[in-house]
């Protein structure tokens with residue numbers, strides 16, 4: 281405890297030491313190295329950094345700051361941690377202050393906004409104390425990357441963001457929950473940011489944005505993150521057909537309807553999360569045959585209409601499969617045993633019945649297996665012993681019976697084991713006992 285606060289104190293000293301030194305940019309050349317960084321930009325950086333008081337408590341930050349190289353007046357700012365310069369002009373073109381314990385309001389008169397040459401700006405994982413995102417961000421006309429996620433911004437996303445027509449990647453996710461993107465701003469953004477390849481808007485309130493306007497986003501888009509955005513209404517199924525889209529994350533938009541296409545899917549998707557939406561899913565042999573590149577598929581709490589669960593066994597490239605909370609009933613699909621690459625399998629809360637067949641024989645990569653809250657009964661499958669990588673096993677709230685002492689003795693990676701609310705007839709050994 282003492283050790284860590286000492287470390288923190290040292291870190292803060294490093295970070296804020298410069299505030300005690302003399303202004304230096306006004307005068308001559310500095311001793312050894314060539315000074316690349318223009319004085320006005322180095323001053324702007326220092327003033328920006330100084331405008332944030334020391335945080336009262338480091339625990340409010342969503343990350344642990346790494347130790348940073350001293351920002352010290354009189355040294356070339358191009359050598360400072362997080363600062364990147366154009367080697368020819370010396371202009372500051374990159375600023376990565378992600379996870380830098382910046383705390384306080386980011387005002388629109390901040391000297392940050394005088395760094396007009398910036399191409400990449402990362403202010404993620406700081407605490408801007410519910411600042412609004414200033415319209416001044418719209419002045420960074422050279423920006424290709426802007427990351428402001430997990431930084432406690434609030435209010436409206438300014439429509440001026442749409443001026444940043446060179447943006448390739450925009451991250452605004454995981455802010456205060458009070459960050460709002462209005463339809464007019466979204467539509468401008470969709471129209472003007474034609475280079476956009478990555479858009480992270482998880483947790484941004486977009487409840488007034490019409491899902492069909494998502495189709496106006498750049499055709500280059502390959503990452504689209506829209507979890508818990510309050511989207512409502514019909515999602516055009518053509519969104520799933522966009523040929524560049526690899527990563528689509530829509531979980532927890534409970535008002536989102538529409539249907540997952542049964543034919544003519546694009547085959548670029550490698551990550552798809554439709555959990556806790558009302559998008560209807562009717563898996564057909566044809567749709568499955570177009571999902572051959574999906575490695576991470578999350579369809580928990582979904583609106584399944586008459587799908588043949590055996591088809592999941594054909595997605596042999598799957599690494600993660602989440603199907604919790606779908607009340608499927610019946611037997612666990614035997615075909616799941618064909619998924620040899622699988623690392624995570626979540627089948628909780630599905631009313632599955634009967635003994636679990638020996639499907640795990642070939643799943644040597646499986647690390648997380650979640651089977652809680654079903655009606656499984658009988659012995660645990662023998663093949664569970666083959667899962668040498670298994671680290672989390674959740675079996676609670678079923679009707680499993682039988683002795684289990686030996687079942688787990690070969691599972692050396694196991695760190696979480698939940699066997700509660702079952703009918704096991706032997707005292708359950710603690711994990712410590714198992715590991716010895």
Ligand SMILES: *[C@@H]1O[C@H](CO)[C@@H](O)[C@H](O)[C@H]1NC(C)=O
Pocket residue numbers: 307308309
């Ligand atoms: C800085 O150094 C350059 C050459 O290295 C020289 O031409 C210039 O006059 C110096 N400037 C000052 C203010 O000393």
Ligand SMILES: *[C@@H]1O[C@H](CO)[C@@H](O)[C@H](O)[C@H]1NC(C)=O
Pocket residue numbers: 343376377378379402403404405425427
């Ligand atoms: C921004 O900073 C955070 C925290 O250091 C880091 O995790 C993230 O990868 C950075 N983002 C980019 C695009 O560099």
Ligand SMILES: *[C@@H]1O[C@H](CO)[C@@H](O)[C@H](O)[C@H]1NC(C)=O
Pocket residue numbers: 333383384385409
């Ligand atoms: C953060 O916001 C709170 C509530 O608005 C305010 O009392 C506090 O002074 C702010 N802190 C800083 C450093 O701006």
Ligand SMILES: *[C@@H]1O[C@H](CO)[C@@H](O)[C@H](O)[C@H]1NC(C)=O
Pocket residue numbers: 387388389390
């Ligand atoms: C910037 O604006 C804030 C709030 O309007 C004000 O408190 C602060 O003094 C201004 N800073 C400068 C350097 O003008």
Ligand SMILES: *[C@@H]1O[C@H](CO)[C@@H](O)[C@H](O)[C@H]1NC(C)=O
Pocket residue numbers: 421442443444445468472
């Ligand atoms: C679109 O981008 C251009 C170029 O940056 C800019 O001049 C224009 O104002 C932008 N339009 C909107 C609607 O933001």
Ligand SMILES: *[C@@H]1O[C@H](CO)[C@@H](O)[C@H](O)[C@H]1NC(C)=O
Pocket residue numbers: 404427429430451453454480482
């Ligand atoms: C924050 O943005 C980065 C891109 O810079 C993205 O990779 C990451 O997933 C985002 N983090 C969260 C929590 O959304």
Ligand SMILES: *[C@@H]1O[C@H](CO)[C@@H](O)[C@H](O)[C@H]1NC(C)=O
Pocket residue numbers: 457460485486487510
């Ligand atoms: C999102 O914004 C709408 C409209 O302003 C508001 O009614 C709703 O409560 C907000 N949702 C959340 C989760 O804050």
Ligand SMILES: *[C@@H]1O[C@H](CO)[C@@H](O)[C@H](O)[C@H]1NC(C)=O
Pocket residue numbers: 467471490492493494496
């Ligand atoms: C898509 O953009 C066009 C203008 O380019 C606009 O007229 C249309 O309303 C937008 N579509 C949606 C669904 O917002």
Ligand SMILES: *[C@@H]1O[C@H](CO)[C@@H](O)[C@H](O)[C@H]1NC(C)=O
Pocket residue numbers: 565566568569593594
């Ligand atoms: C699914 O796999 C089975 C057996 O491996 C095969 O007969 C069937 O044609 C496959 N279906 C699709 C749609 O790929």
Ligand SMILES: *[C@@H]1O[C@H](CO)[C@@H](O)[C@H](O)[C@H]1NC(C)=O
Pocket residue numbers: 617618638639640641642
């Ligand atoms: C395991 O793999 C073998 C050989 O490929 C195969 O014959 C067997 O059916 C597989 N077992 C299961 C449960 O999928």
Ligand SMILES: *[C@@H]1O[C@H](CO)[C@@H](O)[C@H](O)[C@H]1NC(C)=O
Pocket residue numbers: 654655656677678679
């Ligand atoms: C377990 O079996 C009993 C009857 O033997 C039944 O009442 C109970 O609902 C079952 N519990 C679960 C979680 O399936």
Ligand SMILES: *[C@@H]1O[C@H](CO)[C@@H](O)[C@H](O)[C@H]1NC(C)=O
Pocket residue numbers: 665686687689690
């Ligand atoms: C544990 O693994 C060893 C060797 O891999 C094997 O001989 C033994 O039968 C296994 N024990 C159980 C309980 O599966």
